[in-house]
Amino acid sequence: MYFEDLDLNDNVLDALYDMRFDECTPVQEKCIPEILKGHDVLGVAQTGTGKTAAYLLPVLSKLADGGYPESAINCVIMSPTRELAQQIDQGMQGFAYYLNGVSCVAVYGGNDGNRYDQELKSLALGADVVIATPGRFISHISLGNVDLSKVSFFILDEADRMLDMGFADDIMTIAKKLPATCQTIMFSATMPKKIEELAKTLLKNPVEIKLAVSKPAEKIQQTAYVCYETQKMGIIKDIFKAGDLKRVIIFSGSKQKVKQIAGSLNRMHINCGEMHSDLDQEQRNDVMFKFKSGQIDVLVATDIVSRGIDIDDIAMVINYDVPHDAEDYVHRIGRTARADRDGKAITFVNEDDIYFFQQIESFLEKEIEKAQLPAELGEGPEYKSNGKPKKGGNSAKSRRRKDRDHQSHKDKKQGNNKQRNRRPAPQTQNNVDENNANQQERKAGNKQNHRPQKQQDNNPAATEGKPVNKKNNRQNKGKQQERQPKTENEKRNDRKPANNKGNAENTTNLQNKKPNNKRKKRNNRQRTPEEKSVRRSTKYDIREELPSTSNNESGLKALIKKPLKWLRGLGKK
Numbered sequence: 001m002y003f004e005d006l007d008l009n010d011n012v013l014d015a016l017y018d019m020r021f022d023e024c025t026p027v028q029e030k031c032i033p034e035i036l037k038g039h040d041v042l043g044v045a046q047t048g049t050g051k052t053a054a055y056l057l058p059v060l061s062k063l064a065d066g067g068y069p070e071s072a073i074n075c076v077i078m079s080p081t082r083e084l085a086q087q088i089d090q091g092m093q094g095f096a097y098y099l100n101g102v103s104c105v106a107v108y109g110g111n112d113g114n115r116y117d118q119e120l121k122s123l124a125l126g127a128d129v130v131i132a133t134p135g136r137f138i139s140h141i142s143l144g145n146v147d148l149s150k151v152s153f154f155i156l157d158e159a160d161r162m163l164d165m166g167f168a169d170d171i172m173t174i175a176k177k178l179p180a181t182c183q184t185i186m187f188s189a190t191m192p193k194k195i196e197e198l199a200k201t202l203l204k205n206p207v208e209i210k211l212a213v214s215k216p217a218e219k220i221q222q223t224a225y226v227c228y229e230t231q232k233m234g235i236i237k238d239i240f241k242a243g244d245l246k247r248v249i250i251f252s253g254s255k256q257k258v259k260q261i262a263g264s265l266n267r268m269h270i271n272c273g274e275m276h277s278d279l280d281q282e283q284r285n286d287v288m289f290k291f292k293s294g295q296i297d298v299l300v301a302t303d304i305v306s307r308g309i310d311i312d313d314i315a316m317v318i319n320y321d322v323p324h325d326a327e328d329y330v331h332r333i334g335r336t337a338r339a340d341r342d343g344k345a346i347t348f349v350n351e352d353d354i355y356f357f358q359q360i361e362s363f364l365e366k367e368i369e370k371a372q373l374p375a376e377l378g379e380g381p382e383y384k385s386n387g388k389p390k391k392g393g394n395s396a397k398s399r400r401r402k403d404r405d406h407q408s409h410k411d412k413k414q415g416n417n418k419q420r421n422r423r424p425a426p427q428t429q430n431n432v433d434e435n436n437a438n439q440q441e442r443k444a445g446n447k448q449n450h451r452p453q454k455q456q457d458n459n460p461a462a463t464e465g466k467p468v469n470k471k472n473n474r475q476n477k478g479k480q481q482e483r484q485p486k487t488e489n490e491k492r493n494d495r496k497p498a499n500n501k502g503n504a505e506n507t508t509n510l511q512n513k514k515p516n517n518k519r520k521k522r523n524n525r526q527r528t529p530e531e532k533s534v535r536r537s538t539k540y541d542i543r544e545e546l547p548s549t550s551n552n553e554s555g556l557k558a559l560i561k562k563p564l565k566w567l568r569g570l571g572k573k
Contacts, residue, residue, distance in 0.1 A: 001029045007036055009061040011098035016057075019094060025050040030209045032058045035185060040206040042199050043187045046217065046334060051187045052091050052157070059153050060092075063128055064099050068152060071126040075153040076178075078171065079133055080161040081304055082108040082281060083288065088131050088157065107132035107140065110281035120145055134162065134170035141177065148177045153185070156202075160188040160195055160327065168198070175202055189334075190327045216330050216345070219337040222368045224347045224357065227380040231373065232320060232348045233264055238374045239318075239346070240270065247314050248298045251332050253321040255302055261320060262300045275301035306331045316344045322353035326363035346371075351381040355388050 001024045003016050016022075024032070027045040034041050035058035045051055059075055068074045079085040089106040096102050105122035107130060123130070123145050130137075130146075140146045154175065156162065162171065175184075184202050188195050191210065199206060216222070225235050236250075252258045255276035262274040273287045273296040290296045292311055299305070306328065314336040323329045329347075336343025347368070349357045361367055373380050 003057075006032050007061075008032070008057060009064040009099075011064055012057060012061050012095060015095050015097045015099075018097070021053075025054075027051055027209065027211050028054045028057070030211075031055065034207045034209070035059070035183075036061065038183055040183060040203040041185045041209065042203060042206045043185070043209045044189070044191045045187075045209075045211040046189060046330070049211065052088055053095070055155050055157075055185050055187065056088070056091060056095055059129070059155070060096050060099060060102065063102050068128075069150050070101075072150040073123070073126055073128070073130055073146070073148065074151060075129040075155070076137075076148070076151055076174070077129065077131045077155040077157060078137070078162065078174070079108075079131060080158050080165055080167070082110060082133060083284065083304065084158065085131050085133055086285075092129060092131070102129070103127045104129040104131065107136050108281075109133065109136045110284075134167040134174070138170050138173060141174070148174070149179060151178050151182055154178055154182050154202075156184075156186045158188065159186050159198065160190045160192065161331075163194050163198065168194075171198075172201070189331060192327075216333050216364070217337045217343075219342050220333055220345050221343070222333065222345045222347075223371045224349050224368050225371050225373060225380070226349050226354070226383045227373060227377070229350050231377045231380065232350075233261075234374065234377045235348065236265075236318070237268065238377075240268075246294070246297050247311075248316045248318065249305065249314060249335055250298060250300045250318045250320055251306060251323075252300065252302060253323065257320070258300050258302055265298060265300070270298055271296055272298035272300055275299060275305055277302065277304065303328060303332070306335065311335065312338050312341065314338070314343060316346065319345070319347040322347060322349055322357050322360070324356050326360045329360050349383075354381075354383060355385040358385055 002022055003013060003024060006024070008016075027043060027049045031041055031043050031051075031054040035055060041055075043051060043054065055077075062068075063074060077088060079088060085106050085108050089104060092104045096104065103122070103125075105119060105127040107119050107123075119140070123140060126147075132140075137146070141148075156171065162168075184204070184206075186195075186199055186203060186206075227235060250261060252261060255278055258274050258276045262272055265272040273291060275284065275287050279287070287296070287299070291299045303323075317333050317336045319329070319332060323332060333343075333345035336345060347357065357368075370383065
């Protein structure tokens, strides 16, 4: 069937004519008339069959015919990934090229502030078509930026993928805010039970259209290599030597492995790029642009590229790891042999993935051809499954990983012990008692002997000629008693240094270990009461002696005073 035979708007047909789209695909032929009639549709078809145009063309045609409110959101399209949202937006721009007054905005995360402001303006002005990822759209709804009261079309693209990604609650939240008269369209590449349950919840008397459910295109040449993990890169080298490198996608299950594969290919001087979740949106866009434009020959990616990405001329898909879900396998290899082209799909099956690959063969109801390993790589494992492997695997690789984790944990524990050993050793009870005794002695010494060193000296010449009171004598007696030999028990308890120099050194060391400026100031500036009393008594003795010294007049002065007294007495007479 040709598009001209369908009841589409003339402006939409003109755009299709300019894009060289003349004949409908089977899914477009069956879906477009039902959507134009206003029926809810559940479409199930393999990837690469034109599902995006199957819902965009009839919706745009109805919007172009008019009858829908202006400055309001009329259509909401949900997409599981940013890349697919961008692709739908690009298709929308092409199909609506000749439509006046039909606006569109793509809403997804990972953008800068300017992009967010544009989203806000477009949502506030009421873009006719909003293409959004569930997470970002829920964020706008919670902030009150979206009015869904006038939406006429609600479309779920790659619905199975959105459910796998955990967006079921978000989809139900959005659906509850839509008007009851909204036409709902759901497309999926597979038809599991969860999709059937969601369809029963959202769709009203839907028209079910199923085409080649979960089956890859017949023109895909599928091959598998049963190999060890260490042989995979050697197989890639052999494949790239034998054929053309252009337009190849290598899928891996983890972003760490994607980085490793891309690094190995770069060392082989192969022009490749990598696509994974660690890249920001600008980097993703740049990599996809270079790959689509032919600047990159090989794209190493996770499953973010496996769904909905429309690149027509992919010649080969390599599954570096076997996907554990048969549906993911179908989506991966569906990137090739699109638009009625030929393509190759090669899968590397190691000893741990044999079980999962056998499940894929059972799902496809066919046995995939096993290719012979290159002679220089030796033999691979026997294609025989021992049942579903336990979580974490039981291979030598997983065992080495466990050993490394165990060893690293052990080393970490030992390192912590070493750090604890480097810390000052905890004080025992004897050490505590010893330190307390030393501190008490130092305090006592400061109270009794805080005079200058000359006063503490035992040299009699140091104190010769100075008045000494009874208190000083008592203090000296106390000093002599302290200097007397101590018993063995007293020595063990006190551990007092032999001289004041030792006391000073210990005090300095303690102050260095545990600085206390306040204590320093107190010891330097303040005096104990005993010290004050000693110094006051000394001054007092000096004041007592001064008057006695002043009363003792010299003999010459006395001889002079005697005649003066006689003369005074004479004058009186």
